[in-house]
Amino acid sequence: GMLIALICSAPISAWIADRQIRMRHLIVNQRDELVALNLELNARNADLDAFARAVAHDLKNPLAAIIGLADTLGDDPHLLAIDQTRDSARSIVQAGDRAVEIIDGLLLLHGIRHESPELIPIDTEAAVDTALKALSQVIIKTEATVTRTGPFPSVQGHGAWLVQVWVNLISNAIKYGGSPPAIGLAALATSDGMVRFEVTDNGRGVAPDDRTRIFREYERIATTGTDGHGLGLAIVDRVVGRLHGTVGVDNTDNGGSVFWFTLPSA
16 A cells, blocks of 8 residues: 555646746746846936937927927017017027927827727828928028939828838938038848838938937937927838838948838738
8 A cells, every 4th residue: 555655646746846946947037037127217218318308308398398489579669670579589489499399209109009009001202292292392592403313102100100211301301411512322132121211311321320219209319509399300210110120220332321211021
């Protein structure tokens, strides 16, 4: 009887030992996962804090301009010449537009993160046309030239988001390009079923160390002295990522930049 009990208990003991080992491994794995998640959460919180500070700072500037100019107009408008009044009113409108632009960017960024639109074939030529039309006044004001090297193949995507990608990249090229800006738009179908689009400018280029962080939503390369809230390229990065593509930036042979993105061909 004792021999039978020993024989029967041996598999049970082995099973118990095996279960103990499995539980230890499970506990260790879960602990490691919790540590990794905690590190990621801390990093995201740090990013969010920096992002909030940057946006709050840039949103404060146009609001301060509006308050200051309106205060000047309200003190004694009769002491101001017509030209001064007109210039102040125009500056208030520009500052208001700037604040609205920042808020629109935040809303769009929120939508990109939470919306899941149906992806359909998009006419890229039409998207570029719409973007250029939206930027027509800026193009005229800066005397920018835009050259297209087509054709631009259709891609799988979401129309409004794709237009915003072109608007942001072209306006970025205008803002950080030469004087006057010379911008090139090009497209190339690749062998892996993707289409690569490029926006080339004649600016100073982007330093290698800045080429990754320039797409982060709270970063802005400030060496150019150009104002900006750093949302434009972040929106490009988020949109293209949601549409199953990639983004990047390189320098051209003549020292400018070429911002590129890829999307699945339609």
